[in-house]
Amino acid sequence: AQSVTQPDIHITVSEGASLELRCNYSYGATPYLFWYVQSPGQGLQLLLKYFSGDTLVQGIKGFEAEFKRSQSSFNLRKPSVHWSDAAEYFCAVGAGAGSYQLTFGKGTKLSVIP
């Protein structure tokens, strides 16, 4: 079975600083990988996803993520964080072609200092 690990429970960065959120996955084949953002009391918004091809994926709101098969990682990055980026971020893996059942990591809470 697949699994997702987000090692950082809570990260605090200053506004304007760069950001990297870590995500490691476990899955026997090529995974489908996702990053979602959740504001308090809200549903999930898709930031970006990786299926195949270019391992550097661009998403919305200036986010990008890089798939590294050798490290089983899919870290999320943003060069300059805005105060509105404060939220909970979830990495997820979808197993197998056509599988829409996602396994989520425990999430990383991002706080932004003005």
Next chain:
Amino acid sequence: GAVVSQHPSWVICKSGTSVKIECRSLDFQATTMFWYRQFPKQSLMLMATSNEGSKATYEQGVEKDKFLINHASLTLSTLTVTSAHPEDSSFYICSARGGMFSLHFGNGTRLTVT
């Protein structure tokens, strides 16, 4: 873009009563919908997969008689929490399968059982 409407956004009920949560795909047909449960400061746990016109598939450990799922049309799936108890209090989120590996999440329902 594709929108999933989840209703109600929050509900308070007394112990022993039943609560129905609706998940609607507003501008697309969703043959498959997923129901997740999220505990405070925790990740999303898949409860069940709902397929239009057939019985839902429940994840291990989820009581199918307690969490009744009905997917009667291509745009509507409902989750009914029967004989609710305080331990059922949680944040419930649905997602709907759209086109080519597209998943759209509702904004969630906060259930509080008193």
